[in-house]
Amino acid sequence: MMALAFHLQVVNLLAALLLLISFAMLSQRRVVGLVTLFAWQGAALAVSTAIVAGTTGQYHLYYSAALTFGLKVIAMPWYFYRLVRKLDVNRVVEPLINIPTTMLIGILLVIFAFNLALPISEMSGTVTRSTLGIAIACVLLAFLMMITRTKAIPQVIGFLSMENGLFFAATSATYGMPLVVELGVALDVLVGVFVLGIFIFQIRETFDSLDLKHMEKLKEK
Amino acid sequence: MSTGILLQAAQTLLAILLAPLLMGWVNQCRAWLQGRSAPSIVQPYRALRKLFHKDAVLAHDASPLFRFAPYMVFASMALAAGIVPTLANDLPFSPAADVIALVGIFALARVFLALAAMDIGTAFGTLGARREMLVSFLAEPALLMVFFTASLISQSTALPVIVATLAHKAFAIHPSLAFAAVAFWMISLAENARIPVDNPTTHLELTMIHEAMVLEYSARHLALIEWATAVKLFTYSALGIALFVPWGIAAQGDVAALPLALAAMVAKLAAGGAALSLLEAVSAKVRLFRVPEFLGTAFLLAVLGMLIHFLLEA
Numbered sequence: 001m002m003a004l005a006f007h008l009q010v011v012n013l014l015a016a017l018l019l020l021i022s023f024a025m026l027s028q029r030r031v032v033g034l035v036t037l038f039a040w041q042g043a044a045l046a047v048s049t050a051i052v053a054g055t056t057g058q059y060h061l062y063y064s065a066a067l068t069f070g071l072k073v074i075a076m077p078w079y080f081y082r083l084v085r086k087l088d089v090n091r092v093v094e095p096l097i098n099i100p101t102t103m104l105i106g107i108l109l110v111i112f113a114f115n116l117a118l119p120i121s122e123m124s125g126t127v128t129r130s131t132l133g134i135a136i137a138c139v140l141l142a143f144l145m146m147i148t149r150t151k152a153i154p155q156v157i158g159f160l161s162m163e164n165g166l167f168f169a170a171t172s173a174t175y176g177m178p179l180v181v182e183l184g185v186a187l188d189v190l191v192g193v194f195v196l197g198i199f200i201f202q203i204r205e206t207f208d209s210l211d212l213k214h215m216e217k218l219k220e221k
Numbered sequence: 222m223s224t225g226i227l228l229q230a231a232q233t234l235l236a237i238l239l240a241p242l243l244m245g246w247v248n249q250c251r252a253w254l255q256g257r258s259a260p261s262i263v264q265p266y267r268a269l270r271k272l273f274h275k276d277a278v279l280a281h282d283a284s285p286l287f288r289f290a291p292y293m294v295f296a297s298m299a300l301a302a303g304i305v306p307t308l309a310n311d312l313p314f315s316p317a318a319d320v321i322a323l324v325g326i327f328a329l330a331r332v333f334l335a336l337a338a339m340d341i342g343t344a345f346g347t348l349g350a351r352r353e354m355l356v357s358f359l360a361e362p363a364l365l366m367v368f369f370t371a372s373l374i375s376q377s378t379a380l381p382v383i384v385a386t387l388a389h390k391a392f393a394i395h396p397s398l399a400f401a402a403v404a405f406w407m408i409s410l411a412e413n414a415r416i417p418v419d420n421p422t423t424h425l426e427l428t429m430i431h432e433a434m435v436l437e438y439s440a441r442h443l444a445l446i447e448w449a450t451a452v453k454l455f456t457y458s459a460l461g462i463a464l465f466v467p468w469g470i471a472a473q474g475d476v477a478a479l480p481l482a483l484a485a486m487v488a489k490l491a492a493g494g495a496a497l498s499l500l501e502a503v504s505a506k507v508r509l510f511r512v513p514e515f516l517g518t519a520f521l522l523a524v525l526g527m528l529i530h531f532l533l534e535a
Contacts, residue, residue, distance in 0.1 A: 006394075009393060009394040012394070012396050012533045012534075013394050013399065016396030016397070017399075019525065019529070023521065023525070027514075100513065103517060103518065106521070107525070107528075110525065111528065114528060114531070114532050130532060130533050131533070133532050
């Protein structure tokens with residue numbers, strides 16, 4: 001085993017933590033727990049991005065890290081907590097597929113992602129290339145979470161968690177996207193969350209529930 | 222060689238004698254956290270002494286297996302306590318069993334306890350034995366996965382090599398070990414009949430697992446089983462320390478490091494016991510049908526640790 005520099009070991013540890021949080025989100029039944037986990041995921045992402053920035057001298061990554069911290073650790077979780085309190089939806093909700101099965105599917109996804117990332121990371125020249133597999137796994141797990149949840153807020157959080165995974169993939173494969181792109185994405189996500197927040201209110205106004213099953217009624221016969 | 226045997230005997234005896242103290246410490250911490258006045262830390266010793274002085278009562282239908290099982294359980298746990306390095310590494314007993322055989326020793330004790338529970342033929346004993354088997358058949362593969370992760374890092378399934386790799390070589394962060402450690406913690410909770418899988422203080426028929434199995438035992442038999450339970454908790458704690466935080470365990474033949482090793486062990490066990498009681502104070506027992514989910518999560522974490530080892534560390 002080749003010895004890695006200490007800060008890269010910390011990045012690897014944080015990457016592993018990201019994956020762990022993704023799994024914790026899959027198994028979480030309560031919305032508030034989901035929001036807290038999402039905040040932790042953002043925090044791990046921000047710290048690892050900052051460490052990569054310091055290691056590689058890619059100073060624009062500092063801005064990305066700060067942006068991630070501000071948006072995904074403070075602003076969005078705060079907004080979600082408020083939303084959950086207002087809508088009073090913090091109950092235990094069973095996902096469509098039961099949780100042990102979801103976990104097993106999750107493991108298969110992780111194996112798939114690791115295999116997928118292996119040839120890509122061999123071509124990449126970054127010091128963080130080995131974490132690419134974890135990033136892809138995070139994206140797929142978030143996707144799985146969106147599929148297995150029927151309520152609106154967990155789906156939105158799944159979407160945001162997917163964005164986290166993509167951001168991490170960009171950092172590990174190419175030291176992040178250009179700053180302009182990242183600013184654009186961050187703004188998009190922020191606006192998206194607010195729009196979805198309003199949308200969630202509207203769904204509840206119309207159907208008296210946040211279960212997206214009811215939206216199937218909207219289909220034209 | 223003779224120092225080795227002496228050390229081995231001392232370590233095994235220390236583990237067996239200190240085990241009720243650890244139990245007492247956990248109970249004390251938990252009482253503090255729950256705002257009750259705590260029992261003395263030596264309360265488990267008093268309970269054992271009381272039980273040893275009582276006359277044993279046996280059911281009419283009890284077969285010899287029923288009387289034999291407590292000794293078997295205690296002997297298995299004592300053997301396990303001798304194999305896991307607590308003070309010094311690479312003692313004469315350690316080649317007797319690697320981590321996989323260690324799982325087998327725990328399983329041996331469990332099988333005897335379950336058989337004895339079913340031997341009397343009461344409903345509770347059978348119920349407890351079945352539940353215990355449900356828990357253990359899920360916990361065992363997860364435990365093996367944890368051991369495999371540790372073995373992959375040190376390229377050996379022998380405990381002394383695993384300890385030596387982590388404790389006496391250059392420091393490196395192993396993300397896979399972090400996963401394995403969380404998984405191991407969850408498995409230990411299940412295997413030692415702690416909250417959230419089982420409540421060690423309950424006698425409520427709907428929820429008890431371990432207590433249901435030993436319901437028919439009395440006096441010296443019960444004392445041996447209680448003591449074996451304490452030794453099991455101690456051994457699992459020592460195992461966790463050896464796998465994940467082995468710093469301080471004396472290297473082979475390093476007698477001068479023993480006082481430090483003893484201090485480190487006591488400190489780590491005290492911290493571990495306090496953490497265990499904190500966790501028990503803040504969490505609730507889960508329904509029995511949620512236990513497979515709990516242990517499935519432990520298995521998942523252990524497998525993830527292995528996968529991450531291949532991705533990040535291989």
